[in-house]
Amino acid sequence: MSLPLVLGPFAMKLLPPRLNTRLQLRKKLRRASGFQIAIAHRLRQLNVEDWRSVTAGQSFYFSPEYLQMIEAAGPANLEPRYALISDDDGPRATVCMQIVQVSLDHLGEQRNHKLKVPFKERVLICGNLLSYGQHGVCFAPGSTPAELWPAVAEALYRTRRSEKLDGQTNVILVKDILEADKMPSACLGELSYSAVETEPNMVLTLPEGIHTHDDYLASLASKYRNAVKSQIYKPFEAAGFRIERLEQVTPFSARLQDLYLQTHTNAKLRPFMLEQEYWPALALAAAASIAFHVAVKGSQIYGFVVTLKDAETAVVWHIGFDRETAANGVPLYLRLLHASLTQAIDFRCRRVSFGRTALAPKARIGCRPEPMQIWVRHRQPLLNQAIGPLLRLIQHEDAPECSPFKKTANHSEGL
Structure with missing residues (x-):
């Protein structure tokens, strides 16, 4: 249960203005964004021409040709997911996601692992593990990204919730946020995502x-x-x-x-x-x-x-x-x-x-x-509080x- 609901409208007015404003923003972000969101396992399940209307002339990594190639010839442990975000005027943004199942086999030589217990985790990636750069979200020309990132967050939430039948997906990772993307995507921080700096491109x-x-x-x-x-x-x-x-x-x-x-x-x-x-x-x-x-x-x-x-x-x-x-x-x-x-x-x-x-x-x-960063969130609140600080402890090389x-x-x- 969220804090605004626990406190009630009268108690909310008694809070310091800055905290009240933050809680009101959090409450707003945790509601449906108001956009129309279609989610699919395969690109052909969406209107591909609507997808092209958003991505045409932008990165190759958003093109149907590339995405459908990954569906046919991509890594075995990687499952694509897609979202098409629209309003009454038409398509506004596309979201490329990947669900990857990782284990100790993906973390280096087995003989060097100190963990003696089986480890498997399903992670929902907004972006592309096969590339470097912000290849998760593409905005239609003329759109304002800051207005659409709440809809991206909603698409990620709905996708994670829909995966329960295939196994719990505990971690969401939005990868390779560039400097220009930091402010528009800042709403993720209000939704309990942690920003973690990575190696630069x-x-x-x-x-x-x-x-x-x-x-x-x-x-x-x-x-x-x-x-x-x-x-x-x-x-x-x-x-x-x-x-x-x-x-x-x-x-x-x-x-x-x-x-x-x-x-x-x-x-x-x-x-x-x-x-x-x-x-x-x-x-x-x-x-x-x-x-x-x-x-x-x-x-x-x-x-x-x-x-x-x-x-x-x-x-x-x-x-x-x-x-x-x-x-x-x-x-x-x-x-x-x-x-x-x-x-x-x-x-x-x-x-x-x-x-x-x-x-x-x-x-x-x-x-x-x-510089690049990721946004990361764990579905369990206690683990989510720890995941950001833990990831920040990982040393990365400076150029x-x-x-x-x-x-x-x-x-x-x-x-």
């Missing part, structure tokens, strides 16, 4: 006048330019490797999967695992907006990177490489990052999103950290200060 903003990778190298200070050539390109080529674009993905999907698993199994947190069928399905869904590049020696592939053109941003997305070869001194990972950067320039993108791992080498490329570009007015304006 490393983003490179290319200055005007860069049309090739050689232009990019020329824009670097000599110290960093020489390091790229002598520490990445030279040893890579001296070892007999070259970079090629993969025109046909299907014939090589087994090798891509093997390289992906070599990288994936080394991660500390791996809440999902992609399957071999995912790679050709992704290439088909994204079509001309995606490029697969591979590191090749002879006829053998030793590494790959996937680059996506997502509106005006290029995303350095999936990457995998042969760990034994890398351990022997071949800079596969760094060379693949530069292959993806080259493709981003070819895509005519000035903004390149490199993700939230390996912050130091990405800082040397010229990336700046873009180092690095300024690899020449000190020119042009580049300062570009940033």
Whole structure:
């Protein structure tokens, strides 16, 4: 029972104005938002044309082509859910959700686990575990996000409640909230969600006048330019490797999967695992907006990177490489990052999103950290009070200060 109902209207008037205002806001937010909300397990159960009317021209991650590809070829432990939010004038927002079942298998090497009891948890994600960025909520052009976030919260609540037949879903996580999303989504804080900072996304903003990778190298200070050539390109080529674009993905999907698993199994947190069928399905869904590049020696592939053109941003997305070869001194990972950067320039993108791992080498490329946070809530009030502080105790890497570009007015304006 909520505090306003316990106190009653007369007692509420006796409270300090600030507390009274907060409780009234909380009471308002805990009522139905007034929007029409349709929730579905599969995108085809909704009006796909209404969905497109909201998401057209926005991120690829909201497109029906991508979402239906995930339904068909996504991770086995991930179930999609969708919500379409409308008012009397039509569709106003879309919500992409994922229910993921996690266990100790997804939290690192089994032999290192200190827990000796079975652990399984169903988590409702607003967003996309396969990407980094705010890919949970898309607002129709002209909409005011702050007016629609209460409806998003209602959609999440209704979705969680509807999952009881399949098992209790205790945790809701709204992932990868950017700086611009913090204030519009602040109503979640009034609904007992906790804001927790995560690792930043490393983003490179290319200055005007860069049309090739050689232009990019020329824009670097000599110290960093020489390091790229002598520490990445030279040893890579001296070892007999070259970079090629993969025109046909299907014939090589087994090798891509093997390289992906070599990288994936080394991660500390791996809440999902992609399957071999995912790679050709992704290439088909994204079509001309995606490029697969591979590191090749002879006829053998030793590494790959996937680059996506997502509106005006290029995303350095999936990457995998042969760990034994890398351990022997071949800079596969760094060379693949530069292959993806080259493709981003070819895509005519000035903004390149490199993700939230390996912050130091990405800082040397010229990336700046873009802060991100999550909103998280547990359905049990006592556990919900603890979950935010506990998650804030997790240490995450801070990006180092690095300024690899020449000190020119042009580049300062570009940033």
